[in-house]
Amino acid sequence: MIEVQQVTKIHVRGQTQVYALREVTCQIPAGAFSFILGPSGSGKSTLLYLIGCLDEPTTGEIFVNGQSLKKMTATEKDAYRRNDVGFIFQSFNLLANLNAVDNVLVPYLARGASTQQRQEAIELLERVGLKDRLDHRPSQLSGGEQQRVAIARALLKKPKLILADEPTGELDSVNSQQILALLRNCSQELKTTVVVVTHEQEYVHEDDFIVRIRDGKLGTPAGTLS
Numbered sequence: 538m539i540e541v542q543q544v545t546k547i548h549v550r551g552q553t554q555v556y557a558l559r560e561v562t563c564q565i566p567a568g569a570f571s572f573i574l575g576p577s578g579s580g581k582s583t584l585l586y587l588i589g590c591l592d593e594p595t596t597g598e599i600f601v602n603g604q605s606l607k608k609m610t611a612t613e614k615d616a617y618r619r620n621d622v623g624f625i626f627q628s629f630n631l632l633a634n635l636n637a638v639d640n641v642l643v644p645y646l647a648r649g650a651s652t653q654q655r656q657e658a659i660e661l662l663e664r665v666g667l668k669d670r671l672d673h674r675p676s677q678l679s680g681g682e683q684q685r686v687a688i689a690r691a692l693l694k695k696p697k698l699i700l701a702d703e704p705t706g707e708l709d710s711v712n713s714q715q716i717l718a719l720l721r722n723c724s725q726e727l728k729t730t731v732v733v734v735t736h737e738q739e740y741v742h743e744d745d746f747i748v749r750i751r752d753g754k755l756g757t758p759a760g761t762l763s
């Protein structure tokens with residue numbers, strides 16, 4: 538369960554203060570496949586980054602599975618980001634000179650990935666439909682395939698939470714639907730909470746959990762369409 542309590546975030550740029558979020562309070566149930574939905578500039582990514590502990594609220598507090606992110610020590614925050622959260626970004630963030638398997642293993646390569654981790658990486662790539670692309674580098678993969686590699690990379694650490702910032706932003710609608718179906722699947726089969734930031738309402742299914750943000754404020758109460 539993610540609980541956002543009275544969160545305000547002010548970005549300071551020089552003399553200017555930008556209110557990205559204003560007293561946002563909402564809950565996202567554990568295991569939900571959820572969207573943070575809203576127009577450009579409404580504060581969606583800001584909220585996602587706060588949940589991922591990549592940034593801190595100006596005021597307010599966020600709890601993930603009962604644990605206050607605000608009260609974590611720097612070491613606990615590092616561990617949370619490293620072990621508990623899988624991040625997926627619009628631009629895939631793959632390394633150009635590594636093949637798909639090594640890109641999935643990136644977080645472990647510096648210390649040397651174990652045979653088991655390599656095997657798991659291959660199984661994950663098979664799971665996301667890239668059985669025949671294991672040896673391909675990013676330039677040899679389509680955008681949708683690159684995002685699948687990024688999803689496999691996020692899944693390798695078996696995160697409790699997957700945070701995806703506009704994961705379909707660079708994909709056509711067919712690939713976008715496929716990537717979201719894959720993430721929905723992960724949430725159902727692996728019982729992972731998945732939070733996807735998007736401004737594309739068309740991708741929302743009836744049972745998805747939605748948090749609507751507009752001008753930094755919560756829109757209609759968070760919940761499903763059904």
Ligand SMILES: Nc1ncnc2c1ncn2[C@@H]1O[C@H](COP(=O)(O)OP(=O)(O)OP(=O)(O)O)[C@@H](O)[C@H]1O
Nearest residue numbers: 548549550555557576577578579580581582583584
């Ligand atoms: N680091 C920053 N410094 C200053 N202002 C920022 C910063 N990050 C975001 N903002 C501002 O905060 C507001 C919310 O930005 P945010 O990126 O959260 O919106 P968004 O809904 O994700 O937008 P988009 O869909 O276009 O990515 C915007 O007005 C943006 O310009």
